[in-house]
Amino acid sequence: MTASAPHTPVLLDRVVSLFLDAPAGVVVDATVGAGGHAHAVTQARLERDGTAHLVGLDRDPVALALAEERLAPLRPAATVELVRTRFDALPRVLDDLEVPAVAGILLDLGISSMHIDAAERGFSYRNDGPLDMRMDPDLPTSADDIINRWEPTEIARVLRTYAEERFADRISRAVVAARPITSTAALAEIVRDAIPAAARRTGGHPATRTFQALRIAVNDELGALDAVLPTVIDRLKPGGVAVVLSYHSLEDRRVKRAFAAAATGCICPPQLAVCACGQLPLVEHLVRRPERPSSEEVAANPRATSALLRAVRRLEGPSR
């Protein structure tokens, strides 16, 4: 990350090359963030076609303002539409813009460096701040509500479901006993103290999983992802490319499942001599196994460490 780039885009060259392999038309960056991927992809497509069309979505108004600034110089050669919304509103956004099908869709999931680095957004235990974690500041529930008001069983469920936390019950009991908890650093300390000493010696900071779980719950991250994935496939034009960057297994599992389902043809039992289901594959995989950043990229940008890239191309013909 540099002073001029608030977030370093992950696997940038690979993402650009995948969208250079997509037909002309609109590319949607559904997690436009600071506009790093969107800028590079749009610039490359401008150079290829002499024109380019970008629709950028983000639920965070701060990110959208940064994207606006970053992408403005590409106008008027490129058309750039930025919309503040959750990305599962993609079909409505495209209908409003009268775009039935698109050439590409990018999802670069989770939070950005701007979120982690801004202490007041409350995403980080390293930068002490209030318990917030809302990507969209208008969301009704913050991390503070969960930590200081929810039942311990509900807190434990969040920790188990969204971070596979082994010590969910211990942590939730410690949290409830320590209420009110008002800062990210205080929460991190309570979580660390709640975990058995032996377990604290392995892995990173013991509060990492708790922070991940709270963030996912506050922002309904998996609900939004489950809702958007089928529409991503549906709105691609033939030859159109979808690329998803995930940062943990709960995300990647969903992407893998959705892409595999869309790439599956006939599902009739093998004993049927003639296909009765009529199901045809909608997409082909562009990467067999998820791609990861190189060790050089991770050394330069440690936040890329857990990235997993999957990509598919929409086939000619069938639709559901």
Ligand SMILES: C[S@@+](CC[C@H](N)C(=O)[O-])C[C@H]1O[C@@H](n2cnc3c(N)ncnc32)[C@H](O)[C@@H]1O
């Ligand atoms: C990893 S960052 C994207 C960074 C971007 N690719 C870049 O190069 O600057 C993820 C962005 O997606 C946004 N985001 C996450 N989940 C979202 C959702 N469900 N709907 C809309 N935006 C979302 C976050 O606010 C954040 O700005």
